[in-house]
Amino acid sequence: MPIARELPLRIRMLNGVGRWLARGGIRIAPFDPDALRKLAMRKTGLSDFDEDPRFREALAVLCRSAEDDAALSLAGRVAIRDYVVHALVNRLRYVHARNVEPEVAEVELEPPIIVIGLPRSGTTLLHHLLALDPQARSLLFWELREPIPGPGPDRRRDDLARMLRDIKRMDGGIDGKHHFGVDNPEECMLLLDSTLMSVSFWVFAPVHGYLAWLRHQDQREGYQVYRWYLQRFQRDSPGRRLVLKAPAHTAALGALLEAVPNARLVQTHRDPAQVAPSLHSLIFSLHSMVGDPVAVERMCQGNLAHLEHIVATAEATRAAGHTWVDVRYEQLVRDPVAVVRDIHRSFDLPVTDEFVTRMERFVAARPKDKFGTHQYTAEDFGTTAAALRERFSEYHRKHVVETST
Numbered sequence: 001m002p003i004a005r006e007l008p009l010r011i012r013m014l015n016g017v018g019r020w021l022a023r024g025g026i027r028i029a030p031f032d033p034d035a036l037r038k039l040a041m042r043k044t045g046l047s048d049f050d051e052d053p054r055f056r057e058a059l060a061v062l063c064r065s066a067e068d069d070a071a072l073s074l075a076g077r078v079a080i081r082d083y084v085v086h087a088l089v090n091r092l093r094y095v096h097a098r099n100v101e102p103e104v105a106e107v108e109l110e111p112p113i114i115v116i117g118l119p120r121s122g123t124t125l126l127h128h129l130l131a132l133d134p135q136a137r138s139l140l141f142w143e144l145r146e147p148i149p150g151p152g153p154d155r156r157r158d159d160l161a162r163m164l165r166d167i168k169r170m171d172g173g174i175d176g177k178h179h180f181g182v183d184n185p186e187e188c189m190l191l192l193d194s195t196l197m198s199v200s201f202w203v204f205a206p207v208h209g210y211l212a213w214l215r216h217q218d219q220r221e222g223y224q225v226y227r228w229y230l231q232r233f234q235r236d237s238p239g240r241r242l243v244l245k246a247p248a249h250t251a252a253l254g255a256l257l258e259a260v261p262n263a264r265l266v267q268t269h270r271d272p273a274q275v276a277p278s279l280h281s282l283i284f285s286l287h288s289m290v291g292d293p294v295a296v297e298r299m300c301q302g303n304l305a306h307l308e309h310i311v312a313t314a315e316a317t318r319a320a321g322h323t324w325v326d327v328r329y330e331q332l333v334r335d336p337v338a339v340v341r342d343i344h345r346s347f348d349l350p351v352t353d354e355f356v357t358r359m360e361r362f363v364a365a366r367p368k369d370k371f372g373t374h375q376y377t378a379e380d381f382g383t384t385a386a387a388l389r390e391r392f393s394e395y396h397r398k399h400v401v402e403t404s405t
Helices: 009-023 033-044 053-068 074-100 102-106 123-130 141-145 156-170 188-195 200-204 208-214 220-235 247-259 272-288 296-319 329-334 336-346 353-365 385-391 393-404
Strands: 113-117 136-138 241-245 264-269 325-328
Touching: 009 074, 033 053, 033 074, 053 074, 053 208, 074 102, 074 188, 074 200, 074 220, 102 220, 113 123, 113 247, 123 136, 123 241, 123 264, 123 329, 123 336, 123 353, 141 156, 141 188, 188 200, 188 220, 188 247, 200 208, 200 272, 208 296, 220 241, 220 247, 247 296, 264 329, 272 296, 272 385, 272 393, 296 393, 325 329, 325 336, 325 393, 329 336, 336 353, 385 393
Parallel strands: 113 241, 113 264, 136 241, 264 325
Antiparallel strands: none
């Protein structure tokens, strides 16, 4: 089983106080939906969440899961509570902006390229490369975390920088698993946070009940919010093609394609025997910062169920007649520039000399393990490579074995 890195002394002391209070029946930073709404309203001076039964249910399920099955430490309770309040702040700002900027809903989207696929299958590398096209417009981490600024000086980038410094103090090896950078193109699933139906909440906290609930939800309304955000970014970057990525979209392809019907999709593929333990390792590190302790076996079960849902959704969407570009992880790692050339050719897009030069420089500057070594095995998480390939046998046969011959 994996071993969590030791948290800084001040965090361990705070968590110790939390355990002592919990034994006395006292919980600090409760996840009460009404209290969280009021906090967000105080922070923004806004009050219209455009609530409907689905939104209220999502907030209730998320709060209940955080209280009942996440086993959060005191520091974790504070951090995740702040994360939920931040999502509610973004919701208030979205509703306000939608009301005062009606022209956004009329903006035509340039056909965006959206990278989907299993998590840990090369989506980040491919996204970064595609974003180097001079005609592309990627969305950076600080923009995604807070897509609409509040009044006054814009502190979004600085606020995220402070948050990332705190995360890296708690786990100095996290960048070896996923390099978090303020100005990195990041996963646009963060735009779904304000709908309260987003895998982001699971990525950062062991909200098991919420993740199980999310798999069964109709996300079409949430993806209309996602589309509006894209239209707003497009309005401010006329003529440039948005280049996006989020493995989470693969679990909601119907909703995504209804909201963005002209999306140009690229799906990455990798051996599930590598994907699953890599995902477990990353999620374990993130959950270890807030959980006390992390239920590793249950975490793995949640991850695997989500991977199965992703695979099933993608295959059902293919069967319905949708097509997209497929990319194998091994091909991407072996010759990333050639893979991007092929993708652009498939979409009848040019590849300029400037674009190629940017990609070659990026690849040269990012050798393997530049940000740290990520070591993991299936056995670390109570299984074997053979068992994982058997569990995902059809996917493995179709997208890993057959495409490699």
